[in-house]
Amino acid sequence: MLPLPEVDGPWLRTWCVALVLAVAALVGYEQLWRSRGFEPDVRDRAELWALQRERAIRAGRGAVVIIGTSRALLGLDPKVMEEVIPERKFFQLAIRGSSPVPVFRDFAADPAFVGDLICELHPMTIFGPHPAEAQPVQWLEFCRHRAWVSDIETWLRIQFQQRLVLEVMEVTPTSLLRNLVEKRRLPVPGGYRLRPDRFMLFEAARVDADRGEAHWLKGLRAMGPPIGEAELARRCEELERCVQRLKARGGRVVFLRMVSSGALYEAEAQAWPRARYWDVLSRSVSMPAVHFKDVPELAGIQCGEGSHLEHRDAQRFTRAFAAELRKRGLFP
């Protein structure tokens, strides 16, 4: 029989010492960052998105899926939606900086999905010349080809991520090194934090709001000319085709123009005049399209940096929006 390799020494003692030291160091590390204001944060990756999508499919007729951009991700809280409409189960599947159309198309084509959709339409992703579809396409691809064990792994990881600060990306050794070398200071907590249900909490006080607004305005100016009538008609037709497929399975869709404010709202209104874009779209689709300006409870809420709602405002917005849906009898 082949001898097994072994290394002499008191291994039980070695491992006990290693584990005690490791636990002590990890507890210390956790406390250090908690004392500096960090809170647990779940990582927004394809794995979590795929898990949520799977849950939405399994929820059957009771599912209401929120798709859209970061405005929906930060602005529509599924927990609050469920408080107002407890009969339904809400799933947050919006993707930052991306057009919702690939995901909308995918749900429309998937016969396993029999729920309803809230589709947030950011003017830049739906009326802009270059709708950003790369990430949703990539995540959908991941969804299709992921191993069955992936959802179990994601669930296990979330259990750690939602409880431990040391899992936060900003406090990893590489991030620590970057901060120390380049900024000569320790990392500070960011303004965005994801919950396991993929709702993102935003604290405007932790970001530079002026810089944020300048960033969105710069992106808007660099976008190039808006789409013409023909392209708008083509895009509306595509949305309507998806609506029809969902309707055929008994599904419903609500389109939503999320709130934006200040200089950014003005710039968006100038780039895509409502009468020529949003109103055309709302007439082209056979499902309701809610513009935040049309609902006084929504119109009065302001964004933290022009584009996104702070989480307390997001809760107010969600509550008012859910009440509006209820009033219109959309998701009974």
Add this chain to the structure above:
Amino acid sequence: MIFNSLSFAIFLLGVLCLHNLPVSWRVKKLNLVLVSYLFYAAWNPPFVALLLITTVVDWKVANAMPRARTLAGRRALLCISLLSNFGLLGFFKYANFLTENFALLMRSLGVDYHAPRLDIVLPVGISFYTFEAMSYTINIYRGTLKPWHSLLDFALFIGFFPRMVAGPIMRAEYFLPQCVEPRAATGKQLGWGLSLLVLGLFEKSVLADGFLAPLVDQAFQSAATAGVVDAWAGMLAFAGQIFFDFSGYSICARGVGLCLGFNLPDNFRFPYAACGFRDFWQRWHITLSTWLRDYLYITLGGNRRGTARTLFNLMAAMLLGGLWHGASWTFVAWGGLHGLYLIGERLWKRWTAGMKMFEGEVAKFAGIVVTFLLVSVAWVPFRSQTFGEAFSMLAGLFGFHGHAPSVLRFNDLVKVAVVMGGTCLLQYLVRDSSLRSVAERMPWWLRGLVLALMIVALFVTPGEDRAFIYFQF
């Protein structure tokens, strides 16, 4: 299911409990086969059928071989095994590559032919377990091994989960005798096995994925304009990434094997301290290089048929070794470069034989440095998606892109310098040693401290979860 996942931690805990139940050795082996299939099915359940096909075909062929009365009969049986294994490998790994290249050839001859692209998912580890199965049948054909008496043992040899998807490439004569008597790890073996597992995970998750992979991606994505610093940092970082990724997997595999009472062969022995390319291949992916030596290089005649034929055999083995890594000409180019290095080394040694200036410690150190640099240069086509990317990166190394703005930040350069500088220095210091003897020389408290640091680093480095690079091969 990958080693650096929580699901694997739970799986391993379950397997260790199952393996230590008071049941017969036969039942324990059956359990190991079943959990190995479950492990493989975690990627894609239907692909378990491929494992079964490989197991059954090679088992049947090997058992029939001694009963064949003629050499032709034995050859026919060997052909069945080779066709079956190469058939699976060829279809799943090379079908699109072959059809695309055929279409290219046709078009270059003026025939307007477009190959259909087949939607084939590559089963993980297929290159590893088919090579293991073939080595068994070839050895029986050669008469150096007798057919094994137990199908259960053979199924465990093909499917043993710790090294099923990325090696080490086992030989039947090494593994099957370990299945005869009950095996369980002692406390010392368990302690060492778990330490190997932690070390392997540290190499993979912290060094390869956490520190090096992001900046390798950045450097190669901007290969078209990479300046000297970015190109060198990207190349050296990839040399580190591929080493820690693959060596990390092999060490994990050995550690898990040891916890279950099985001894798996060493696959790496401080390769970046190699002096010369022959030495490098005795230290890097040892089980593949010995496989290529025994079943390809020696079959072609080895060094027994004169210098020219020896050099041809070397090149053929390295080119096919390159192609084994993936269906792309960039892998073949990587193999070709190593073939050239080996040929150059042979000729160089012949010319410099007996010259005093090429002996001694200084010459040896210079040899180590040159070997490391040339091996790193060869990693460029290996990592690149296209030859264009590879040439751009190589041009960047020699400053052909002028003063391009750097995409890597200062702290990235610090990371490469610290990780790669430390790695090369450590490997140089222990180059004639082994992991085990290094561990044996450490006092118990230092081992505990090193383990604690690695465990902490594993918890606080939640980088992007990447599969092991060698899974795709």
